[in-house]
Amino acid sequence: MARRKKEDPEIHQNRIADAAGRMFLEKGIRNTTMDEVARAAGYSKATLYVYFKNKEEIAAFLTWKSMKQFKESLSEAVSREASYKDRFIAAGVALYNYAMQYPEYNQILLSPIVISRDTSADDCYSRTYRAGEEINEILLSCMDEARKNGALQDREYTVTEIFHLWGMIAGLVQIAQQKRDYLLLACGQKPEAFFREGLEKIYSLLEKKEEQAMNDTVICGGGK
Amino acid sequence: MARRKKEDPEIHQNRIADAAGRMFLEKGIRNTTMDEVARAAGYSKATLYVYFKNKEEIAAFLTWKSMKQFKESLSEAVSREASYKDRFIAAGVALYNYAMQYPEYNQILLSPIVISRDTSADDCYSRTYRAGEEINEILLSCMDEARKNGALQDREYTVTEIFHLWGMIAGLVQIAQQKRDYLLLACGQKPEAFFREGLEKIYSLLEKKEEQAMNDTVICGGGK
Amino acid sequence: MARRKKEDPEIHQNRIADAAGRMFLEKGIRNTTMDEVARAAGYSKATLYVYFKNKEEIAAFLTWKSMKQFKESLSEAVSREASYKDRFIAAGVALYNYAMQYPEYNQILLSPIVISRDTSADDCYSRTYRAGEEINEILLSCMDEARKNGALQDREYTVTEIFHLWGMIAGLVQIAQQKRDYLLLACGQKPEAFFREGLEKIYSLLEKKEEQAMNDTVICGGGK
């Protein structure tokens, strides 16, 4: 009873963020006014400013929450699949799904990072940052395990490499998402297929050479 | 005579766009007000709206111009280099440089394309679209030539593949650009180096390799 | 035609100020919202901020205008009356009437002066300041003339003295105005009569009186 105080704020924050999230998805962040958020959340506008510094912070909060969700779906994905390749694909697909579900938060995550020197800070920017680190951890350990089991080329996988892979995959997602109509018109290809094929190519960069031997040519031929 | 009338407006458009371009680079598009653009261009604010439908169109116009510039640096890049690998690298670097110079226009190019069914239209969206197609042509013919000369795997290169490559590269650029500070801190790596390494990896996907020759089927079979 | 630009702003300023003035009189400055002013003036709120920096500036503008009005009624008052005593009384009554008509602006005038070092400035604070100086001039020259004509004690009248008189009179006005109800209840006296009597007392301080002559010198001499 007495210790409800620590939870209360979160309830309201979530209620507001939920409403904002709905509006943001529906109309986009920029086209959603704080008045609309307030109305949708059932609070007064002033109350919004009690729980969030401003509109950007609501978006940042939702970004963080969406990232947490993504992290979970990612770790679920990599632990669900048996083969290492399937894990890789599942991870990529998780990113793809995330970007499709929350395009705007994904955009925010792709914009310049605010590096918080203060690791003890607990604002949503810091949380987002830390969530990013956790995602890196998941991927790193996943690849390391694969390497040890002989599934991947036998070298140390570094954050740099993670970022290489991540960047490439995110780039594919971006094309699949943003150029969806063009892909359909110009190549007759659905974004999922486009992404999937690209993802396989990226995976081939990691594969051990012997087994890697015989694929590829057909892929693209068959892709269409 | 008739031509003269068509040209006059362009002078003003360019004058406005130049001024806007300077401001946009300096302060970013969103943080530049139409007042500032008007002042910098030496016109009244209302006049801006005579030559451009709105602020977004000014950005679109500048995006198109920057894209033209990029197209030229790209075709220069691929024609300058002797080896096909160098051409590939040069093309990637051209994109990298472009994104560094005009991050905001690059962002715009990465956002959803407005497909103009009306190919005869002459607004800057259509022009941008057509410029995009020309860039695709350049890359396609470049790769085709390489293939014919035996530098690349011997298969038909499609727009899809171009987009795969393009997406991956753009993804690397994005990371290099947006996560610059993080890369320096977490991996001690400069963005150029990060990008360069990733670019080489992507190139390796294209390289002719005896062993690599005959695979794929598997992927495609399992992939879908 | 071409030179209408210098006048236009004034028209709107006045229109806004008029509307604001009406509202201010009706509900008081503090209880009048900018939205109400905008509505009453027939402009949008944003337009208000085109012509006035903020609410305070509207009040300052109206204060200045009311002061100009007062200056005129004052100079009319002193030029209308034949005897010097009547002039003095008329001047006091002018202040009384002013304070009754515009209590809030009078309050503003009684609050600390913003001394503008920049005499070339043309904001309404500077104008108010200059109008104050002009009022001082009127009173000074009026008293000087009276002195020369033998109606007042034969000594130099200084700004300090003007302020002494002014302060006393303003003090009476304030009591008459603010303590109106109390005066009626406790002394059964109407504010006008109360003020009038006090004013006569103050005037007696100036009157030439053989005996008073040297008395005063001492006061002033001994005062410091």
Added chain:
Amino acid sequence: MARRKKEDPEIHQNRIADAAGRMFLEKGIRNTTMDEVARAAGYSKATLYVYFKNKEEIAAFLTWKSMKQFKESLSEAVSREASYKDRFIAAGVALYNYAMQYPEYNQILLSPIVISRDTSADDCYSRTYRAGEEINEILLSCMDEARKNGALQDREYTVTEIFHLWGMIAGLVQIAQQKRDYLLLACGQKPEAFFREGLEKIYSLLEKKEEQAMNDTVICGGGK
């Protein structure tokens, strides 16, 4: 017991009022928020409203307390001095000092009185009102005594006259206080000296003077 209950709230009221008083002096009434008062007093904001109807009432309470203080310094002043003139001057100076110390409460006292018909009421407005009456008493009896001792003109001194004097003096104080900078710049005169001189002039209105005697009567007689 019954008394105890009456006293407890006062403790809190005083604690709050003290804190508010400190803030008010430091930042002015308007610029002090209830949050600040609450923080300074060590209560929650809502608790402020348990002990005071609203912010204005806190100011009114402090005004009353400051007035009590003034009443004491006034009665001390008039009883301390031997000569009646000195008493008069001391009374004026007491007001001057009060206004300098508590400009905002002084302003409040100069604003329209809330006449409480209900003399049994015990809110701070009534208390302030009664304190005002007591001050009037002090001044009246003081002047009456002076008259009886032949120091002042031999006539009945009324509340009206007290208010005349009071108004004039308060007017001088106001000028000395609010126009301080102007006086220094335009007349090179310090506010204290300015006030002192004016005060002496006002005193001269009361002095016994054979010739002045009947002059005054007429004025007052004619005034009504």
Added chain:
DNA sequence: CATGAATGAGAGTTCATTCAT
């Protein structure tokens, strides 16, 4: 009694865009 929480209301400001001339 004490208070955490919520809020109505309004100030101030910004800006892209429109419109009459």
Added chain:
DNA sequence: TATGAATGAACTCTCATTCAT
């Protein structure tokens, strides 16, 4: 064509005050 002027529509922020517990 060019533009001065006006404005709708926000966002951001602040605060006194209320109310349920």
